[in-house]
Amino acid sequence: MAKEFKKVLVANRGEIAMRVIRTLRKLEIPTVAIYSDVDRQAPHVFFAEQAIPLGGRTSAESYLRIEKIIDACRQSGADAVHPGYGFLSENLEFAAALAKEGITFIGPPPEAIDVMGNKLKARACMVAAGISVIPGSDGAVSDPVEAKRLAAEIGYPIMLKAASGGGGKGMRVVRGDDKMDSALRATREEAGKSFADDAVFIERYVEKPRHIEIQVMADTHGNVIHLGERECSIQRRHQKVVEECPSPLVDDEMRSQMGEMAVQVARAVNYVGAGTVEFIVDADRNFFFLEMNTRLQVEHPVTELTTCTDLVKMQLEVAAGRRLKLRQEDVQHRGWAMEFRIYAEDPEAGFLPSTGKIALLREPTGPGIRHDSGIYEKYEVPIYYDPLLSKLVIYGENREDVIQRARQAFTEFVIAGVKTNIPFHQWILKQEAFCRGECDTHYIDDHFDAKQISHDARVPQVALIAATLAYHQHSRRLNLDSVQTEKEAQSRWKLIGRREAVSRRSTI
Amino acid sequence: MSVSRYIVQIQGEKREVTIELRGQRWAITIDGEMHLVEQSVIEKDEHYSLLIEGQSFLVDLIEKNWQDGEFTVNAIAEQINVRVRDELEAVADEITRANVDEGLFVLKAPMPGIVVRALALPGETVEKGQGLLVLEAMKMQNELVTEIGGIVQEIEVKDGEMVEAGATLVRVIADDSTAGAA
Incomplete structure (x- = not known):
């Protein structure tokens, strides 16, 4: 039986909370936002009809607290939760806790989350279903001798992977027997520390x-x-x-x-x-x-x-x-579409994260341009969460058209106050390999050089003229103001004198 | 009309600038080279449209410190720092600068964050480029390094402390022997 959701709580923040609320508003379903102490002025709070504080600052103190979010559902009467991505979106406990309360989790059944949340379980399930997986070990490997035997079977180079890993962590490429002992030890240690699970398996390295x-x-x-x-x-x-x-x-x-x-x-x-x-x-x-x-x-x-x-x-x-x-x-x-993730990081300073107030925001517009944003002008970007500010998504009739539109859009795009990776995107859009569609996953790490980021040669001169002129006018105004106040002081006496003269005449 | 003179610092260079109003336009010279500029104020002290020799630019003053003449300017979708001084102020600046001890490096927080740990102890000798402290922001740990070789004089923050951008973290005093080696 199909049901109608009366109210949906969006258990997320940033651009994805905005994105989800946008569809809910379109469908005229009332929305509830949740927010941490530092997110009181985050845009998703303004965008939802209702907003409930979770308290706390870090993710662990706020957006990851299952009991607080369940409380917010009870308090607001939300009958469904959209988790967005990240945070609790792939959390088994959260899905189960919502089910217990009779609240719909807008996501897959807990069993699917469970299997896919562990790389070893997922691998075994896929092998059983006849899906082609990368040749590798059937289970966790902890003994270096066994690891070398498997590696010989699969063929070097191989990849050691943490079963519970993700986000690029807990992975190591091994190119020969001599490196296996130390690599296995290091990967297991890292996995144990980062994911509280030191199970590691072997795959052929592609x-x-x-x-x-x-x-x-x-x-x-x-x-x-x-x-x-x-x-x-x-x-x-x-x-x-x-x-x-x-x-x-x-x-x-x-x-x-x-x-x-x-x-x-x-x-x-x-x-x-x-x-x-x-x-x-x-x-x-x-x-x-x-x-x-x-x-x-x-x-x-x-x-x-x-x-x-x-x-x-x-x-x-x-x-x-x-x-x-x-x-x-x-x-x-x-047609064709490309998404450019806008991160608060400085590509010219080793991609160091950048925070602060968005002093100026000028978003690109025009045909084929979609900006999924979690920021606004004067918004203070907090230090506690993911550095993804927004996503610029470009649509066009073909790949070439999209690349041209994207290059143009980035010349319009201004985010000032925090550093962003926009100059990086402008760099990639100029790379021949990218334009030919030939980049593999190592392309940036192998080819990006901050020195290649180009700057418009006219910028210093234009900025110099603008700043000097503004400074000149500002100081002139200060001088003028002090002169004018004196003049005004004199003329006011005259005015009062004249008024008095007029009123005297009229009473006669 | 009178001509006003300024010394403008941009990208580490000093430029001599003169400004003079000529009718509706400004005659601006930079190191002797003249540009005719027409300015339309969109919002005073904030946003301007400039026609520099007819070339059109939208320019924004993002950060401004009128007292010290320090600006961050947005032009052609790029941001750049500019410092404007009149002739008297420029002389005063020179005097102050000469008094600054050149053998001192002060590590400041490049962004707000949480101090994870110090990588060197007070009294320890560090080489140029060596890590002094790990600062966490946006779930990323960043190692901040010393720009001079020398001896760590003082660590002004504690592990776990939350710091604002620009906060002083560590002071390093140049050591003649290491400075010579570098």
Whole structure:
């Protein structure tokens, strides 16, 4: 039975909270925001109809506190929660706690989160379902002798991976037996410290890999569709920076093969809702299951633009028990889209994070430009959370058109007061390899050089003229003000004298 | 009309600038080179449209300290720092600068953050480029380094302390022997 949500609480902050609330407002569903002590002036608080304080500053004290969020649901009468991405979006305990309260979690069933949350479990489940995974060990490896035996079987180079790892942490490439002992020890130690789980497994290391993922959507009636791929190979230290749809590497045949496999993955875990199946693609265009993200992705807008869908709306519909309106054969792909993540970091100072007040914000506009933003002018960017400020998403008829539009859009885009990676995006948009669509996941780490960031040679002169002129006028005004006050003081006496003379005459 | 003279510092260079109003336009010379500028004030002390020899620019004063003539200016979607001094102020600046001890490096917080730990102890000898302190901001740990070789004089913050941007963290005094080696 399909239900209507009376009120939805958005358990997130920043641009994704804004994005989710936007669809809820479109559907005229009342919204509830939650916020930490430092987020009282965050834009999602203004954008929701209702806002409930969680207290605390850090994520651990606020957006990760399950009992506080359940309290906020009770207090506001919200009957569903959208978790966004990050924070509690893939947290088993949170999904279970909501279910216990009779509140709908707008996300997959807990079982799917559980399996996909652990790389070893996921791998085993996929192997059982006949999905192609990267050749590797069937379980955790702790003995270096066993590790070397497996490595010989798989073939060097291999990758050591933490079973509970993520976000590029807990991974190490090993190129020979001599490095295995120390690498295994270091990876297990790091995994134990970072993820409270020192289980490590072995996979073949794919050289020059591309990272391509498939968007899937599933309802509670057994329908699963895919909405095509996203190319996410532009990464800096395993963090995605630019994503696009379609992928320059993927043709129709490869798309339908990957799509079908992604649907199979989703079915293997009885998936419901929006999910993303990530694949590693090698130089010969062979693809292997990497992992499944059981949430809405940061980069979902590029899929929305090229398939003309609202993924948040679809999430709400399937969470309410409705059937997917879209059948696989109805999914159409049109044009090209690219997303540029705008981070508060300084590419010219080793990508050092930057915080402070947004002194000036001038957003690009025009055809094919979408800006999913979590900031506004005069907003103080807090130090406690993710440095993602916004996402500039560009749509156009083809890849070349998108690149031209993007270059233009960045010349309009001003965020001042905090440093951003906008100059980095302007750099990547000029790289020939990028324009040809040939970048693998190591491209930035191998090629980016801060010295190559170009600056407009006219800037110093224009700024010098503007500042000197303003300073000159400001000091003239100060001098003039003091002169004028004297003059005014004199003229007021005259005025009073005249008035008195007039009133005297009129009384006669 | 009278001509006003300024010394303007930009990107580490000093420029001599003169300003004179000629009818509707400003005649501005930079190191002797003249530019005719038409200025339209969008908001006083904030936003201006400039036509410099007919070339059109929208310019914003983002940060301004009128007292010291220090500005952060946004032009052509880039931000840059400018310091404007009249002739008398420029002379006064020179005198102050000469008094600053050049053998001292003061590490300041480049952004607000939380001090994770100090990497050197007071009295310890450090080389140029060596890490002094780890500062955490936005879930990222950043190692801040000394720009001179010398001896750590003082660590002004404690582990776990929250600091504002610009807060003094560590002082390093140049050591003649290490300075010579570097």
